[in-house]
Amino acid sequence: MSDNAEKPRVLVVEDEERIAGILLDYLKQSGFETDASYSGDGVVESVKENPPDILLLDLMLPGVDGLTICREVRKFSELPIIMVTARVDELDRLLGLELGADDYICKPFSPREVVARVKAVLRRHRHSPEPVSDSRIFQIDEGALRICVEGEKLDLTPMEFRLLSKLINNPGRVYSRAHLHELCTGPEQRSVDRTIDSHIKNLRKKIARYLPDREVIHSVYGVGYRFEI
Ligand code: CA
Numbered sequence: 404m405s406d407n408a409e410k411p412r413v414l415v416v417e418d419e420e421r422i423a424g425i426l427l428d429y430l431k432q433s434g435f436e437t438d439a440s441y442s443g444d445g446v447v448e449s450v451k452e453n454p455p456d457i458l459l460l461d462l463m464l465p466g467v468d469g470l471t472i473c474r475e476v477r478k479f480s481e482l483p484i485i486m487v488t489a490r491v492d493e494l495d496r497l498l499g500l501e502l503g504a505d506d507y508i509c510k511p512f513s514p515r516e517v518v519a520r521v522k523a524v525l526r527r528h529r530h531s532p533e534p535v536s537d538s539r540i541f542q543i544d545e546g547a548l549r550i551c552v553e554g555e556k557l558d559l560t561p562m563e564f565r566l567l568s569k570l571i572n573n574p575g576r577v578y579s580r581a582h583l584h585e586l587c588t589g590p591e592q593r594s595v596d597r598t599i600d601s602h603i604k605n606l607r608k609k610i611a612r613y614l615p616d617r618e619v620i621h622s623v624y625g626v627g628y629r630f631e632i
Contacts, residue, residue: 429517
C-alpha cells in the first residue's frame with residue numbers, strides 16, 4: 404500500500420472559501436487527504452460514488468443544505484460526519500433532530516480544534532465500526548427498568564434509568580442537555596427538579612463504583628453528553 408492510500412480522506416463541504424481553505428491547509432498538514440465542495444449540490448452523489456473517510460459538513464450551504472445532505476448520506480452510509488454550524492443556538496435544534504452526525508462544531512472554531520475533533524471521531528469510528536454498546540459491560544433490562552454494570556445492578560431512579568439507557572443504546576451519539584431533559588421528563592412528568600448535569604453527576608458516581616477507572620459518560624464541551632466505553 405502506498406503512503407497516500409493510508410491517509411484518511413476528509414471531504415470538506417463549506418461555502419465560505421476562506422474558511423474551507425484554512426481547514427484544508429490544516430488537515431493536509433496533519434496528514435489527511437482532502438477534497439472540498441463549495442456548495443451542497445452533488446455532495447450526496449459524490450459521497451456515494453467515492454466515499455471519503457469522514458465528512459466535515461457545514462449546515463448552511465448554497466444548493467442542498469447540510470441537514471438534507473446528512474440525512475441522505477445516512478440512508479446508505481455510516482461514515483463519520485461532523486456538522487459545522489455558525490450558530491450556537493442552532494445546536495440544540497440540530498441535536499434534537501437526531502441526524503446521526505458524529506460530532507458538532509460551532510463557528511468560529513480554531514482549525515486546530517477541528518483537526519483534533521476529526522481525529523477523535525475517526526478513532527472512535529475505527530474502534531467501534533458497529534454502533535452498539537459493549538454488552539459485556541452494560542446490560543439493560545427494559546422491562547425491569549434495570550441496568551447492570553458487569554453483572555452488578557445499578558441503583559437507579561426511573562429518570563436515571565431513562566437517561567442512561569438512552570445513552571447506552573446510542574453510543575457515540577452526542578445529546579444536548581435540552582434533548583436529554585426532554586427525554587427524562589417524558590409525557591407523564593411535568594417538571595424535572597434537578598438539572599441534567601446533576602443527574603449525570605449521580606450516574607457517573609453510581610457507575611464509578613463498578614468501573615472506577617473508566618469514564619463512560621463523556622462531556623461534550625458546550626453541547627452536552629455522549630456515552631462511550
Ligand atoms: Ca455556510
